[in-house]
Amino acid sequence: xxxxxxxxxxxxxxxxxxxxxxxxxxxxxxxxxxxxxxxxxxxxxxxxxxxxxxxxxxxxxxxxxxxxxxxxxxxxxxxxxxxxxxxxxxxxxxxxxxxxxxxxxxxxxxxxxxxxxxxxxxxxxxxxxxxxxxxxxxxxxxxxxxxxxxxxxxxxxxxxxxxxxxxxxxxxxxxxxxxxxxxxxxxxxxxxxxxxxxxxxxxxxxxxxxxxxxxxxxxxxxxxxxxxxxxxxxxxxxxxxxxxxxxxxxxxxxxxxxxxxxxxxx
Numbered sequence: 496x497x498x499x500x501x502x503x504x505x506x507x508x509x510x511x512x513x514x515x516x517x518x519x520x521x522x523x524x525x526x527x528x529x530x531x532x533x534x535x536x537x538x539x540x541x542x543x544x545x546x547x548x549x550x551x552x553x554x555x556x557x558x559x560x561x562x563x564x565x566x567x568x569x570x571x572x573x574x575x576x577x578x579x580x581x582x583x584x585x586x587x588x589x590x591x592x593x594x595x596x597x598x599x600x601x602x603x604x605x606x607x608x609x610x611x612x613x614x615x616x617x618x619x620x621x622x623x624x625x626x627x628x629x630x631x632x633x634x635x636x637x638x639x640x641x642x643x644x645x646x647x648x649x650x651x652x653x654x655x656x657x658x659x660x661x662x663x664x665x666x667x668x669x670x671x672x673x674x675x676x677x678x679x680x681x682x683x684x685x686x687x688x689x690x691x692x693x694x695x696x697x698x699x700x701x702x703x704x705x706x707x708x709x710x711x712x713x714x715x716x717x718x719x720x721x722x723x724x725x726x727x728x729x730x731x732x733x734x735x736x737x738x739x740x741x742x743x744x745x746x747x748x749x750x751x752x753x754x755x756x757x758x759x760x761x
Contacts, residue, residue, distance in 0.1 A: 498530040505532070511552050513537060516738075518621065518644050524557035536560050538621060540607060542598065543567075544583040547607075548619045559618040569619060570604075576625055577611035578604040610638065627743065632663045635715045642716060645708045651675045652705075654728050656746050657718070658754065666720040666757045667705065668750055670727050692723040722753040 502509065511533045514524075519536045527534040537549035538560035548569065550561035563569045567581035584605045587595035599605045610623045623638025630636050639657035646655045646667065654670035677687040683700060685691045692698075698721055705718050728734035734745050747754060 501530055502532060511535060513549075515539070515546075518640060519557075520644055520648060521557040522648070524555075528555070528557070538619065539583075542585045542605060543579055543581075543607075544585070547579045547581075547583065556618050559614070559620045561619065562617050563619070569613065571611060571613060572604070572606060574625060575610040575612070575622065577607040577609050577619065577621070579607055580604045629657065629659050629665070630661065631659055631665070631715070632661055633715065637665065637716055642709065642712060642718075645712070646705050646718075648708050649704050651679060651701075654741075656741060656743060658747070662758055663761055664719040665716065666722070666754075667718050668746055668753070669701075669721055669723045671723050671725055673725055676725060689725045692725070698723075720757040722750060722757060 509532060512527070513535055515537045519534065524534045524536065533552045533555055535550040535552060535555050536557070536559070537546050539545040539547040546564055547567055548560045548563050550556060550559065554562070563579075563581075564583075567579065567583060569580075570578050572578040580603050584599065584603065587599065598608075608625050609621050610625055610628070612620050612622060614620070621640075623640050627639055628636050629639055637657070637659065642657050642665075643655045646652050646669075651671055652669050653672045656668040657665060658668060659665040671692070676692075680687040680691055680697075683697065685694065685697060701721050701723060702718060705721065709717060726732075728741065728746065730737055730739070734742050734749065736742060
């Protein structure tokens with residue numbers, strides 16, 4: 496059986512796997528569940544020591560980050576923020592009372608900075624970042640994380656950042672996988688270098704690939720422009736944090752000219 500061969504390549508004795516640090520696609524989780532290897536997702540912050548929520552193999556909801564772990568409480572606060580309270584919450588930032596007060600209220604509830612919803616059974620679903628919500632010029636609010644994860648289901652796209660704050664439509668900054676791009680370019684009859692990424696016909700095809708991954712999203716959330724590159728965003732070039740999170744403001748700063756071009760006239 497295919498499942499047995501895959502599990503054998505993973506050592507043959509692996510019973511379950513746990514995911515954290517970044518959002519796990521429910522589709523990926525379901526594939527491994529179908530193979531007989533539950534991949535369960537958890538959630539937390541350094542400030543919560545670090546786990547606050549987790550799925551269990553016997554109660555695994557792939558789209559969620561699970562239930563609050565024993566002894567920990569969660570609730571939804573202002574602007575949809577996920578609030579956390581428990582013995583795992585830090586006492587505060589060293590010698591930085593102001594930052595501590597900004598994150599932890601007098602009642603002991605810590606503001607995670609993430610937006611979420613909680614279903615009737617208590618499962619937590621992360622929906623975005625408070626500071627990263629994109630508000631378009633028409634007032635629509637877009638959490639970029641879900642859209643970025645959907646686009647990266649296409650392995651041509653290695654890194655993605657959704658943009659569109661205050662604008663009438665959404666665009667994407669993207670890093671393409673070099674090997675995938677070389678094969679893709681050959682099929683399109685284009686040179687496999689970075690210069691070809693600027694061709695209008697290439698942009699059109701890339702946008703079609705993105706649209707194929709975004710059929711579940713509403714019309715106002717569709718992507719209309721893309722700036723693609725082959726140069727990865729890394730810790731070394733300052734575009735990722737040491738924990739490999741995207742420095743969105745730094746990416747916008749580096750590609751400000753490309754941003755202006757995409758929104759020229761808007």
